Amino acid sequence: MITKKIASVSALALLAITLGACSSDNNTADSSAASSSAATEQTTASSAPEVLSTASVSADPSVIEKALSADGNWIVGVTQDMTFDKDVTVAGEFHDKGDASADIYRKLALYSQDKDRNVTAEYNITVPQLIVESENLNIVHGTVTGDVLVKANGFVLDGATVTGNVTFEKQEYQDSAKLEENGAKVEGEVTVSE
Template sequence: MRIKLTIMTIILITAFLSGCANNDNNNATPTPTLPPDITDDITDGDTNKEVDAVTSASIVDTEEDFLYAISANGTWIICALKDFTFDEEIVLDGEFMNGKQDDDGKDIVQRKIALYTQDENRNVTNKFTLTAPLLKVNSPNASLQRGTFKGDILVTAWNFELVDMVVEGNIYFTTEDAINTFTMDETSSVTGVQELQKDQ
């Protein structure tokens, strides 16, 4: 009788331990992934480049991290997770490549500040506001996307773009090339003037 009881106890303990092992595997932490739009922007469908996507995008939720991300030492994509307010001029600086190449095999220059979040179906879930007395755009082929900027913008570089943006302020351009290559889509608006000011 004691032998049977001992055998049954061993079987029950073994089954219990096996169940725990399976549960541990099922509860393993999933590998983190980037939002679909950011991953697509960087990888262009090439899954071999997804590691580069992690190091090439800054997802920021502090003022300090935001300022570093837009600096010449930052990254080509800056993704905000909240509103940011600065009392002094801020500068989008440096020339960055987006990891893609054009039809001639040349690296593509691009910079992007994304003032929004979205779900896996690309539906925008939050839009954020960036506030500063002045945003100076020195990075070529840069864009502000899907949020609000409160303040004036001074553009020194070519191909500056607004995508689904509200600018509550003026946009000044320092060169003919800067103003002639500026674009904004139909969902963007600027409350102030858009003009050339070479003396800036």
């Protein structure tokens, strides 16, 4: 029982730090995310990861995969390295801070930070292929080990690395992309499939 309480307190602390990490960037690298105090927690009696209405932050690949779907959230954060055995699709239209009147924006945070917003850890997601169908997806810090297929405008790598190839379905998607923000890089080839 005490172990569960300690784990819950630790998870909440990590969640607060991770959500705070979301406040330092957006598709223009200057917007802030919803604070953890504004988020509404939805928890279960089991040891399942916590899911927030404004963000999904988890160490569970199945939670992250669902959060990246069209039924997910505008911001998704991982809290450790993780591996997906199959392709993962980032789908749906989302808006900055979950506000329908804000710009279209989606964020995948592969890092955690301290209270002063200094990045304290970066995480690796291993996936055969990450398929990007959400407009203005911003992958921030960390590493995507695998390939990325981009089927939407406004794709951004911000301090992140892709070890595989990045393929754009159309030239307009590549033209609208930013692949080198804050030292981001693609180690494989960058191509257009059309």
